[in-house]
Each structure stands twice: as C-alpha cells, then as structure tokens.
Amino acid sequence: MPDKLTKNCTSEEQLEKIRKGQEHKFRWRDDWPTMEKALMAAGHAAIAAHKEKKAPTQD
Numbered sequence: 001m002p003d004k005l006t007k008n009c010t011s012e013e014q015l016e017k018i019r020k021g022q023e024h025k026f027r028w029r030d031d032w033p034t035m036e037k038a039l040m041a042a043g044h045a046a047i048a049a050h051k052e053k054k055a056p057t058q059d
Helices: 002-006 012-026 032-054
Strands: none
Touching: 002 012, 002 032, 012 032
C-alpha cells in the first residue's frame, strides 16, 4: 500500500499530506504505527529517487 500512495511523492509537504490523510482513515487500527513507519519510509525513498532523477550525478 505505501508504495502506491507515495510513488509520485516529490516533497516533504506532499508526504505529510499523504500521512495525515492515511492517519484519518487508519489511526484507530492497532497496527497504525507500523503502517505509518512503512508509509514514511516509502515516501522518503520516493522523494530521494525524485531528487536523484532531477539532479543526476556527474561522472
């Protein structure tokens, strides 16, 4: 689930909006903290991948 939500995530602000939306839906679940960690990890990975594409390294 986190990968589908965050695959096009490009900024921390966007990731925070996704997190808040998911929290409103799932905070009542016992496993919300685990879901939140996975969501944030996937979001940070997507942001890093976006930054890597935007500024390719010079060899």
